[in-house]
Amino acid sequence: MKKSITMDEFNSSRSVIGDTIESLGDKDERVWLLTPDIGWGCKGFQKKHPDRFIDTGISEQCVVGISAGLAYEGKIPFIIGMMPFMSMRALEQVRTDVCYPNLPVRIIANYSGLTGNGGSTHYAMEDMALYSSLVNMTVCAASDPVQVHQIIEQSMDYEGPLSIRIDPGKKNRILYDDDVKFTIGKGHVLRDGKDITIIACGEMVGHALKVGQKAEKKGIDVRIIDMFTVKPLDEELVLKAAEETSRIIVWEDHLMKNGLASAVADTLMNHGTSVKSFKRFGIPQVYPGFGSAEELYHFFHYDVEAVMTYLDTLF
Numbered sequence: 001m002k003k004s005i006t007m008d009e010f011n012s013s014r015s016v017i018g019d020t021i022e023s024l025g026d027k028d029e030r031v032w033l034l035t036p037d038i039g040w041g042c043k044g045f046q047k048k049h050p051d052r053f054i055d056t057g058i059s060e061q062c063v064v065g066i067s068a069g070l071a072y073e074g075k076i077p078f079i080i081g082m083m084p085f086m087s088m089r090a091l092e093q094v095r096t097d098v099c100y101p102n103l104p105v106r107i108i109a110n111y112s113g114l115t116g117n118g119g120s121t122h123y124a125m126e127d128m129a130l131y132s133s134l135v136n137m138t139v140c141a142a143s144d145p146v147q148v149h150q151i152i153e154q155s156m157d158y159e160g161p162l163s164i165r166i167d168p169g170k171k172n173r174i175l176y177d178d179d180v181k182f183t184i185g186k187g188h189v190l191r192d193g194k195d196i197t198i199i200a201c202g203e204m205v206g207h208a209l210k211v212g213q214k215a216e217k218k219g220i221d222v223r224i225i226d227m228f229t230v231k232p233l234d235e236e237l238v239l240k241a242a243e244e245t246s247r248i249i250v251w252e253d254h255l256m257k258n259g260l261a262s263a264v265a266d267t268l269m270n271h272g273t274s275v276k277s278f279k280r281f282g283i284p285q286v287y288p289g290f291g292s293a294e295e296l297y298h299f300f301h302y303d304v305e306a307v308m309t310y311l312d313t314l315f
Helices: 013-027 043-048 060-072 083-087 091-099 127-132 145-155 204-217 235-245 260-270 293-299 304-314
Strands: 031-035 053-055 076-082 106-110 138-141 162-165 188-191 196-200 222-226 229-231 247-255 277-283
Touching (some): 083 091, 083 162, 127 162, 127 260, 196 260, 204 304, 222 235, 229 260, 247 260
16 A cells, blocks of 8 residues: 655655655665765665665766766666756766667756855756757656655656756645646646646746735636646647636746746747737846845745736736
8 A cells, every 4th residue: 555645754855855766776676876975865775775876976977977877787877966067067978978878867956946045156047948958858847745756756667868956855845745646748737727827847836826825815816837847848738728828927946048938938839829928937147146045036036026016917
């Protein structure tokens, strides 16, 4: 009988990621765990399966190259790292060593968007754009621990390379009950509505839910789509939302160009679908300074307050 997942167990994406990979490793000897000197999520697997654990030190290029070699030998390597460096420092190795031969390497990385408070060198603002441009790469942005758990489990039978971006992963709001089912490549309607659709991913899904609740008090019926797979995009769900609500907001903790909003806009244009309004919320073309995620979201006008202000201009 499947064990029910409790709130206490699922309050951290970090612990869920580590526990899930450890559990998969218990059942399948093809599972390896590698890290470039990142400790979170690794200790349990390292203790139980030291012969299938590798810490390369601070060397993202090497961890990708070794993972590719393991995948060539029929293994399923999982990498736990930091997204600013997995997406940029190791980009050539991800492209040439993993994506070109279409190998089943799974890259799970935190500190996506402006969540790290590490300054511009340590923000992953471009990762979805970079990874989405790579042939064969599947790009995911998990919004809560229940979801990331299912993505990792499904990845065991998923062809080709896959990346999962998360926020710091220390404490996460639970958005879903453990009986909600997700499928890689398909978006999830978190909240139905008829007036406007918010398409969000990752950290911003929880914020979108707050907007939906606030907007309801004003008589605005907001549909919220958790587009946790950015590539391949669930085009059918996007087109359905455009047809039924005709107003689209795309909200991401990523540069507004070449991320989720660009993928949604491309889908609408490619299908000749017009909407009454289309608005992007995310990081503008700047290198942000230091600050907490909440401070930066507010400063760059993509927090709950900014979205609510925009809704007031429409309704």
